Amino acid sequence: MIAHDVDEFWRVHVDSHAWEQVLHLGRKKEFKHGEVIINAGELVQELCYLQSGVVRMKRTSWDGAEKIIMHIEQNSLFSEAPFFINRPIRSYFSCYQDATVYFFSRKTVETMLPQYPEIAKDIIRTLSEKLSVLSNQTASLGLDSLDQRIIKFILLRYNSTPLHANEVISLGSLRMKDIASILGAHRATLYKSLKELEKAKLIKVLPKNKVQILDIEGLAALVYE
Secondary structure, rough: OOOOOOOOOOEOOOOOOOHHHHHHOOOOEEEEEOEEEEOOOOOOOOEEEEEEEEEOOOOOOOOOOOOEEEEEEEEEHHHEHHHOOOEOOOOOEEEEEEEEEEEEEHHHHHHHHHHHHHHHHHHHHHHHHHHHHHHHHHHHHHOOOOOHHHOOOOHHHHHHHOOOHHHEEOOOOOHHHHHHHHHOOHHHHHHHHHHHHOOOOOOOEEOOOEEEEOOHHHHHHHOOO
């Protein structure tokens, strides 16, 4: 049961298997956690399909501040925007969970699209999904308070947690620094806001990167107050 209809603003979960039929046309490469797949400033000449793992898209400012833009999960395309625009990318893609990636050259893609129309449809679907995620993120950063962004993040985790464990949610391998980056906040400010939600008896921050939901209805009510 979903506690509240919250729009996704950081995870891209397309889970498409359309590309399985053309993997033999691509170049396969394995990546470990932390490895950079596409560097900022690079002219992207290959389309990338993430068969397994998680890839993170980030951007770094001149002063070293970082912003996590999105997490792309397995069975999904990535790098399609800079590939088709044919301009150097300003963000970079790195491996967040050990990944298997297939790279398709520009010539291969041009030959492949007329032969496999379902691939073209999947590219449109993936771009639309990412546009939705980024639109939601932009709207949330511009319109929501930090508390509302935190609660939306918690509710998204809550909605994706099995029913028997819904009272306690795991933040997985995300560190507070990561969550602060996703939410557009400083880590100290995020920690302070979480403590305020604890004082209001809405949540309780637990060890091992977990959060206990004390009042799910109260949290949901604050999102759109």
